[in-house]
Amino acid sequence: MSGNPIRTVGILGAGRVGTALARQALKAGYEVLVATTRPPAEIELLVEVMAPGAKAVTADLAARASDLVILAVPLATYRKLDPESLSGKIAIDVMNYWAPTDGTLAEFEGEVSSSEVVQQYLRYTRLVRTLNHIGYHEVEKMLCRQVIPSGALWRLRETTRRHGRPWLSSWIDSATMRSMPACSRPPVHSPLERRSSKGIGSATR
Amino acid sequence: MELGIFSFADVQRDPNSGTLGSTAEAMRNLREAIALADAVGLDYFGVGEHHTYEMPASAGAVILASAASITKRIKLGSAVTVLSTDDPVRVYQQFATLDALSNGRAEITAGRGSSTESFPLFGYGLNDYDELYSEKLDLLLKINESNPVTWRGKHRPPLDNSWVVPRPERGHLPIWLGTGGNPHSSMRAGYLGLPISYGIIAGQAKRFAPLAELYRRAARKAGVPEANIKVSVASPGFISDDAKAAKDLWSRHWIALMTSVGEVRGFPPPSRARFDQDANGDGALFVGDPEEIAERIVALHKRLGHMRQFFQIDVGHLPQKEFLHAIELLGTKVKPFVDAELRVADSYQEAVDVR
Numbered sequence: 001m002s003g004n005p006i007r008t009v010g011i012l013g014a015g016r017v018g019t020a021l022a023r024q025a026l027k028a029g030y031e032v033l034v035a036t037t038r039p040p041a042e043i044e045l046l047v048e049v050m051a052p053g054a055k056a057v058t059a060d061l062a063a064r065a066s067d068l069v070i071l072a073v074p075l076a077t078y079r080k081l082d083p084e085s086l087s088g089k090i091a092i093d094v095m096n097y098w099a100p101t102d103g104t105l106a107e108f109e110g111e112v113s114s115s116e117v118v119q120q121y122l123r124y125t126r127l128v129r130t131l132n133h134i135g136y137h138e139v140e141k142m143l144c145r146q147v148i149p150s151g152a153l154w155r156l157r158e159t160t161r162r163h164g165r166p167w168l169s170s171w172i173d174s175a176t177m178r179s180m181p182a183c184s185r186p187p188v189h190s191p192l193e194r195r196s197s198k199g200i201g202s203a204t205r
Numbered sequence: 206m207e208l209g210i211f212s213f214a215d216v217q218r219d220p221n222s223g224t225l226g227s228t229a230e231a232m233r234n235l236r237e238a239i240a241l242a243d244a245v246g247l248d249y250f251g252v253g254e255h256h257t258y259e260m261p262a263s264a265g266a267v268i269l270a271s272a273a274s275i276t277k278r279i280k281l282g283s284a285v286t287v288l289s290t291d292d293p294v295r296v297y298q299q300f301a302t303l304d305a306l307s308n309g310r311a312e313i314t315a316g317r318g319s320s321t322e323s324f325p326l327f328g329y330g331l332n333d334y335d336e337l338y339s340e341k342l343d344l345l346l347k348i349n350e351s352n353p354v355t356w357r358g359k360h361r362p363p364l365d366n367s368w369v370v371p372r373p374e375r376g377h378l379p380i381w382l383g384t385g386g387n388p389h390s391s392m393r394a395g396y397l398g399l400p401i402s403y404g405i406i407a408g409q410a411k412r413f414a415p416l417a418e419l420y421r422r423a424a425r426k427a428g429v430p431e432a433n434i435k436v437s438v439a440s441p442g443f444i445s446d447d448a449k450a451a452k453d454l455w456s457r458h459w460i461a462l463m464t465s466v467g468e469v470r471g472f473p474p475p476s477r478a479r480f481d482q483d484a485n486g487d488g489a490l491f492v493g494d495p496e497e498i499a500e501r502i503v504a505l506h507k508r509l510g511h512m513r514q515f516f517q518i519d520v521g522h523l524p525q526k527e528f529l530h531a532i533e534l535l536g537t538k539v540k541p542f543v544d545a546e547l548r549v550a551d552s553y554q555e556a557v558d559v560r
Contacts, residue, residue: 014388014389015387015388015389016386016387016388019388045392045419045422045423045426046388046389046392046419049415049418049419049422050388050415050416050419076332099331100321100331100469100470101321101331101470102331102332102334103330103331103332103333103334104331104332105332135407135408135472137386137407137408137409137412138408140412
């Protein structure tokens with residue numbers, strides 16, 4: 001797939017995040033396939049209403065027929081993903097480990113990040129961790145907001161503060177957090193396009 | 206359209222010393238608020254199950270039962286009952302008792318709840334949450350449907366021709382499904398024929414319009430009678446005589462609440478700019494003067510077609526007197542405005558239909 005443009009985005013998971021990303025991808029002009037663990041007929045209505053224009057398909061087809069796959073299932077169920085159909089694919093991992101709401105899962109309690117655990121399972125998939133730091137209700141603001149969400153900046157600030165760089169954290173605070181501009185006009189590119197043109201699309205194997 | 210309040214029994218903070226008031230006082234304050242809501246003609250009061258020192262409404266049915274004896278018309282419900290960590294039999298018995306004592310005014314909203322303190326408190330794990338919730342909802346609905354009950358599940362001993370009493374005055378309790386916006390929950394409520402209650406607490410309220418449509422279409426597909434297809438909206442809000450004063454005052458309490466929630470869950474404290482974004486226009490925070498709030502309720506109604514909206518006002522240690530004044534304005538000012546606006550809209554629609 002090296003050098004090929006990304007035309008079809010497959011989204012595994014039709015919850016809040018999955019459907020929000022499906023709508024954004026459609027707005028940006030991609031063909032979008034949505035799948036869950038249920039048969040497509042059971043989520044047809046959901047997809048038709050929540051992401052008009054996207055197609056409800058099987059998880060197998062969403063993985064195989066897409067140039068880019070987004071993994072948006074509850075992290076606790078990641079082993080229901082099929083390594084075989086995802087092999088050779090670029091997949092965006094938007095999943096998070098959040099013990100206080102999802103329960104404690106031993107395999108995510110170690111030193112390695114949750115994406116590394118998922119990557120070990122999906123051995124032949126090229127995993128990209130992103131979009132996991134944005135609330136689902138903020139995903140659709142991204143068309144009129146800057147690429148870096150305030151949550152990420154906050155974490156960066158907190159990290160620098162903890163590591164004894166108070167001047168840096170206060171600079172981040174004053175320079176960015178308070179002045180996060182809301183765009184007054186819609187930008188030309190969606191975040192996915194932006195990412196695909198710079199990073200993902202140019203990735204080669 | 207029905208208007209109302211919901212609360213987790215926020216405790217007071219002493220303005221001079223900064224120390225927190227007692228959790229016992231919070232119970233009495235909440236009962237006082239419910240009595241006032243009834244007196245000013247509001248339709249609904251919900252108590253949300255919550256287990257923190259700052260918001261200690263852990264036994265909502267007891268608070269509501271106490272309020273039932275000093276109120277006449279207002280509907281009394283849970284908003285929400287954390288069904289996953291309770292026994293559906295016990296939940297049903299408590300609300301059926303409330304229903305008897307209030308002459309048929311009790312309702313249950315089953316949901317996930319806004320926090321997870323009840324899981325360790327009652328010895329439940331979060332890992333099998335979805336399965337636990339489905340099973341418990343199934344049992345609760347079964348008890349509501351008919352008596353005696355015979356039922357089998359994985360997480361609780363079976364029921365064999367068991368009576369769950371008392372029985373509600375009108376045969377059944379209204380049982381709502383509470384959701385924060387996962388599309389699968391809207392589908393589930395639709396297919397089960399349950400009324401749905403959306404908790405809209407951040408971002409743009411109108412983004413719930415497709416979910417409400419999904420819910421209605423799923424319900425119609427399942428053959429649910431139109432009268433049973435109902436949408437309600439729960440959102441944070443505050444009303445004061447002056448819009449700017451309302452936003453200035455309440456933003457401090459909301460930011461205080463979100464800052465402490467964020468410390469636990471790992472999100473940044475919200476800024477005033479962020480608050481203003483959500484507290485104006487189509488935002489999820491209904492903060493302003495009575496006219497502005499009425500207009501925003503009507504605007505959202507045009508998109509969601511909801512039949513009830515209720516507000517969480519007492520957050521971040523809002524002084525009780527401000528809470529009570531907001532309740533009074535919601536009943537005496539906002540409600541007449543909303544009723545008038547919707548009557549105009551209805552009669553316009555009728556005129557169009559006749560032509």
